[in-house]
Amino acid sequence: MTTTAPRRASVPRARIRDRGQVDALVLAALAEAPRRQEEVADVIRAQVGDVLDVPYSRIVPTLHRLARNRLVVRSSRDPRRYRLTETGTRSLTARRRAADAFAASMHRLADAESGTGAGSERRAPSRG
Numbered sequence: 001m002t003t004t005a006p007r008r009a010s011v012p013r014a015r016i017r018d019r020g021q022v023d024a025l026v027l028a029a030l031a032e033a034p035r036r037q038e039e040v041a042d043v044i045r046a047q048v049g050d051v052l053d054v055p056y057s058r059i060v061p062t063l064h065r066l067a068r069n070r071l072v073v074r075s076s077r078d079p080r081r082y083r084l085t086e087t088g089t090r091s092l093t094a095r096r097r098a099a100d101a102f103a104a105s106m107h108r109l110a111d112a113e114s115g116t117g118a119g120s121e122r123r124a125p126s127r128g
Contacts, residue, residue, distance in 0.1 A: 019062075023071075024099065025054060026062045027084065027092040030072060034083035037063060 029035065029043040040063065041056045048054070063082055066072045071088035075081040084092065 020095075022054060022058050022062050023066060024092070024095045025052075026059060026066060027071065027088055027095065030082060030084045030088070031092060034075060034081050036078070036080045037082075040082070 025044050025048070026040055029040045029047075035043065037060055038056075041054075041059050044054050044059070063072060066088065067074060067082070070085055071091055072082045073085055075083065
């Protein structure tokens with residue numbers, strides 16, 4: 001007779017597939033301070049790990065691509081430590097604004113569809 005461990009109730013996590021979204025998360029993780037690759041992964045996991053699934057295998061290539069695009073630079077003393085450049089900071093600011101605008105639009109649309117939005121003026125069809 002084999003026994004299996006009881007399954008933990010897991011919260012469904014959205015897998016990030018869009019390169020731009022991973023870029024934005026990595027840039028945001030570097031906004032506070034320069035970090036090593038593992039620290040970037042830890043910050044992302046700590047902040048959004050229960051909602052989003054961002055595997056470590058996506059973080060290292062993302063850091064390399066962001067460095068090629070001059071959005072982050074490596075430290076000369078510790079080549080695994082990355083920091084945002086001025087261009088990276090501007091890019092992060094623009095991405096945050098775009099994400100906020102997208103989220104606000106999505107909420108407005110969803111609220112209008114459900115009839116709960118402040119500007120929604122849905123009326124029940126009149127009978128007769």
